[in-house]
Amino acid sequence: MIVMRYPEGHKDEVHDRIVKSTSQALRSHGLGGISIPALMKRAGLTHGGFYSHFPDRDALVAEAISAAAAETAEHVFGDDQQLPDVLDRYLSRSHLDHPTHGCVLAALGTDGARQPAQVRRAFSEAARGMLRLLERKLHPKKPTASLSDETLARASMMIGAVVLGRLVNDAPLADRILEAARKHSSD
Amino acid sequence: MIVMRYPEGHKDEVHDRIVKSTSQALRSHGLGGISIPALMKRAGLTHGGFYSHFPDRDALVAEAISAAAAETAEHVFGDDQQLPDVLDRYLSRSHLDHPTHGCVLAALGTDGARQPAQVRRAFSEAARGMLRLLERKLHPKKPTASLSDETLARASMMIGAVVLGRLVNDAPLADRILEAARKHSSD
DNA sequence: GATATGCCATTATGATCGTCATGCGATACC
DNA sequence: GGTATCGCATGACGATCATAATGGCATATC
Numbered sequence A, B: 001m002i003v004m005r006y007p008e009g010h011k012d013e014v015h016d017r018i019v020k021s022t023s024q025a026l027r028s029h030g031l032g033g034i035s036i037p038a039l040m041k042r043a044g045l046t047h048g049g050f051y052s053h054f055p056d057r058d059a060l061v062a063e064a065i066s067a068a069a070a071e072t073a074e075h076v077f078g079d080d081q082q083l084p085d086v087l088d089r090y091l092s093r094s095h096l097d098h099p100t101h102g103c104v105l106a107a108l109g110t111d112g113a114r115q116p117a118q119v120r121r122a123f124s125e126a127a128r129g130m131l132r133l134l135e136r137k138l139h140p141k142k143p144t145a146s147l148s149d150e151t152l153a154r155a156s157m158m159i160g161a162v163v164l165g166r167l168v169n170d171a172p173l174a175d176r177i178l179e180a181a182r183k184h185s186s187d
Numbered sequence C: 001g002a003t004a005t006g007c008c009a010t011t012a013t014g015a016t017c018g019t020c021a022t023g024c025g026a027t028a029c030c
Numbered sequence D: 001g002g003t004a005t006c007g008c009a010t011g012a013c014g015a016t017c018a019t020a021a022t023g024g025c026a027t028a029t030c
Helices: A010-029 A036-042 A047-053 A057-075 A083-090 A093-097 A104-112 A117-138 A149-167 A171-185 B010-029 B036-042 B047-053 B057-075 B083-090 B093-097 B104-112 B117-138 B149-167 B171-185
Strands: none
Touching (some): A010 A047, A083 A149, A093 A171, A104 A117, B036 B057, B057 B104, B057 B117, B083 B149, B093 B149, B093 B171
């Protein structure tokens, strides 16, 4: 029997708070763009206690990636969202302007393949998760878990459009990119 | 009249060597994944002379981004490449496996929007350049410089497919993503 | 050949990083 | 209420970073 010296679940709450705020901070500052002290400060703590919550920085990053993916799964691919809603949300100016609460693949994707195994795995799982969710929206009836070419191509275009739209220093062009992707996604 | 103490154009050659090797190093290690000393060492120098070539790190990074974009423009979008060749090269396993010599947008794109103005501008120009080149391949006759929706959507899918293909920890799935993007790009 | 000078190496500086050891205050159990 | 102990803060460590000053060597001119 483990004795709890703090309110039951207190540490878990703090742990979650660190992971959640980190998942946002990473999306807006980049995977290596924010330090442990800064991340802890955002969670209302100092850097001291960090290593009682995570073995190292990568462990937190990996958890934060997964948390971000779960957030998008809920907000964009939720059960009550139909395919057109999914496309409208993902391919929206609001998504472009707020990477902090947006898709982690579009925000940090190009860094994923360069990360240590632990973090890389989290990215890979996030990608497969998004593909599965999109497949379900495209083919709600089919019970199969396999991914169609249509899903793979559309997911690519969605991610690419957000990446490209954020890159071009030209709001009207960015809007046209989103629009073009929406059109070609729902032909 | 400027007196040259080293062989004429020597400094320019060294400058180019630093930029070229940096453009490769950044694509394989990330924008912030390699230090000035390491970058200079790759060019066969020590870090000492760095600031006689560039005002600061961002200036080198910006030049390296532009150099990488020019390399891809030549290797993938060269004048002798037809549209199917362009798609085959961009959406290939070889491209997936060798980001060092691949498209800078697919390798570093998600970091671009977070960079200081100088670097951001280089990314934005690289993106517009790729869009222009793709437009020309899609509509070789049209003299207009405007970008069609088709170009915007296809460019998005191409970039997204490479990003996604590199992310998933599963070679067969990555190949299917590339294939799906090729199919949907040349329907 | 002597000299002036451009180019790069050596070295230094201050800041910040990830990581870790230690200590204090708060809390749950007896 | 006393006490053991959990969670976090304080502070420190070595490493590494971007940046900068200085000096030596190689070379083009005379």
